[in-house]
Amino acid sequence: MGGDDFFAQTVLSSVATPGDAMRSVQEAQEGDVLGNYQLERLLGEGSMGRVYQARHVRLGRQVALKVLRPQHAQDSGFVRRFFQEARSVNQINHEHIVEIFDFVEEPQRGQVYCVMELLRGQSLSSLLKEEPLSLERIQRIGVQVCAALGAAHAVSVVHRDVKPDNLFLVHRSGQQDFVKVLDFGVAKILTSEGTGNTLDGTIIGTPTYMAPEQAAGLPVDHRADIYAVGNLLYEMLAGQPPFQAPAFGQLVVQIITQPPPPLPARLASGESMPPALAELVLRCLAKEPEARPQRLEEVTTALLTLGRNTPARAAPAEPDEEEDIPTRRTLMRPDAWWLHPRLPLLVGGMALAMLAGAVAWNGLEPLLQPAPVQAVVEAPVAPVTLTVRTVPEGARVVRADTGEALGVTPLVKELPRSEAPLGLRVEMAGYASQERQVRLDSHAVLEVPLAKVKQAPPSPTPAKAAPRKEVKRDALIDPFAQ
Template sequence: MGNDDLFAQTLLSGRGGSMSGEPRMGVELREGSVLGSYQLETYLGEGSMGRVFQARHARLGRQVALKVLKPEHARDGGFVQRFFQEARTVNQINHEHIVEIFDFVDEGEGGHVYCVMELLRGHGLGALLKQEPLSLARIQRIAVQVCAALGAAHHVGVVHRDIKPDNLFLTQRAGQPDFVKVLDFGVAKHLSSEGAPTGTLDGTIIGTPAYMSPEQAAGLSVDARSDIYAVGNIFYEMLCGHPPFQAEAFGQLVVQIITQPPPPLPSHLPSGEPLPPQLADLVMRCLAKEPEARPQTLAEVTTGLLLMPVQAPSSPEAVAALEASERPTRRMAAIAGATRRRAVMAAGGGVLALLTGALLWTGMRSTNSKGSVGSVDESLLARAPVSVVAPQREAEARAEPLPLELVHPAVRLTVHSFPEGAQVVRSDTGEVLGITPLVRELPRREVPLTLKVELAGYVSSERSVRLDAHAELEVPLAKSLTAKTSAKKGTRNAPAPRRGTRAASADPASR
């Protein structure tokens, strides 16, 4: 990390080894400004409450994201409290699919208020939907992770209230593509132990209009089922390319959300795949007007997603549509080996036939020289390997069954689980095929093979796959409730808001 050390040394010497010259709230932050222990490197974007920068810790060189509250909001105690509440909420949930917030800093009168967050590299779901249609397997993979994150939030009594594609970030982690991170809990609401919402008065409309539930759009009290409606909205958009309700005016949009049923989903996805009827039914249940008619928990939604049949791409066209990194690349050795064996046997048989013919020809010439026409020296025949070309042995050789790999050529089975590291087991025999990501050659068969994918801390999933051609299977796994309950006992507490100078030991970069 020599470059980072050089950068930190230059920065500190240029500022006299002190951070006291950090910009105050009245000074506009820009790339290159120093805020606390961090230098702002790149402006990433802006939300309703603050601006986000990519930053680097001056001493340790660690890159983070800084979410800085806008100056007009930093002077409002209510906004500051909501900003701090987001950091506390995220740390209370403590889930891998929710963006991590390391620290919260309130510099006091005239200073800045900001959060130190993990830096994510990737793109939002909203941007992805504008670029390309998603396959059914990819939709399922993303949806299961969203449900896992929000289900964890609901488990501790938190309702997000602003679920939309732009608040779902897709990154890559440990080789796993489309790793979902849920962002922006700034308008999240806590529920009391009795189930009554706290934190915002009823009648206040908070959220993004196109993804609001009917009760949210009407300014009524909301609970976890409002997030389930928003999840249905996102599923709908992933399946057909746009949300169910669209209007130019806010009032028209609210009327549609409250009074009109969502338009039916198409029979096929934008990718060209047929839409499974059970998935369409699940999405429409999530979009029910009455909360009681929706799935009551996201665990129920996850179960429906995991039971959904997803056809693995097996045709050459489907395999060609995969990204190069996702295509099977292992060479099949069975057919090549069989061809090589047949070539060796044919060559050996030809040599033996030539030797036999030569010996017979020599015997005939020897006999003719003695004047014994039509007879063959029996000693020569005894020496000739006639058993190789004897008719009965030749018939037996033809009747000998071909090797199994020639009768039923092997096919390649590729299994990906999300997360990886899961055990793949044959349900019929209990044989362990391997650990994901798995590439295995199996005998071709017409009857579907049922596999069980198991990973500690996750709900096991059973899938059937046809092995009449090369097949690829993607299995998203959902965390088990028992794992969440045990993890809750070790939940981290959010750092208390700090004012003024920050101790180095509490800085997130030192962890």
């Protein structure tokens, strides 16, 4: 659009006419100017609105505009939910969640829209239709989704609509399959009492990907998103969601009452299905929230450690059947001395020697002494490797029990093997501290998303008192002087 056209458009938009009033309630179209942005191309649409590629008319910066449909722009409930999405996303502030720059509401023109970062790539749903995913790509995508949702849960936000359509894959800094989680339009913000701003009994989300409690209209918490992650992993592994039905009622019955079908023995890529991964997916898809992993960090750790071989413990050596000498373990048993196979011969020989006097006491004494027990020196236990990653990097990792600083993320450190869980505290200036527990009976990996702490607004600086006028004692004072 040229400068004259833009000027004319601006002038016409400032004049209220019946034609403009009619146009204000129509759907936005390519070429329209909303605020400072001209709509260039329709990228997608849903029941609530449309998403356009747009360009700032003065700066030239390209963005994505999510425009609420005119009939919904007049509904305060839809507008509130639309604004809630922008608020939720900015509250989370995570690299794997689409960034929203601005929320604009112009009720007199029937226009409500969000200004978002423009992503270039494809949705996970379109990728799944094009090619099967390797196990490595499934792990990489799953870990990033868990990191994004974990950051949302850290600030008490539940997405409630995690599905392949809402996961966008882009190339970022040479990294393939960099995940961006979209559409927090139905997100639920949990209060300290564990309830949100949605009435119980309201079914919100996409039916195929709902958790059982969500499909039943019951209250949901962050574990509904954990179920959705299991649903997502299942579809990437099997090529289809676990539950499908032609009617909504049939689908809800399946989700609430039926177990998911077994995962295939092999992925579509031809790789074998790791049993640990299949078990993890089924745990996430448990009907009861209490039976699922309770935190996404558990899912992340399981995905990152998938396929790693834990050090095998050496099996005790089997005794030789032909060997008739006593083992150390038998000699150390106080009640097993009589089990020795040569004991009758030994006792008989001793008796004959004593009767014949052929053996002196000092020669017989060693036979009566217990056989020396050789000390068993156990091989040193190999240490395990603890890996801690945070988003962003540079956080300090501290032992919760002793306060010992282990290092700064990304942290890779060898620690003694232990069956007892180790408590860790992750700290970073400007971010909320996170506490985690990790078992060190094998190599462990932790992914810890950090959430920014809102800074209190600075207290207003007290106004400086006006300098007092210097008064000379010998001078005349004018009482009317200003």
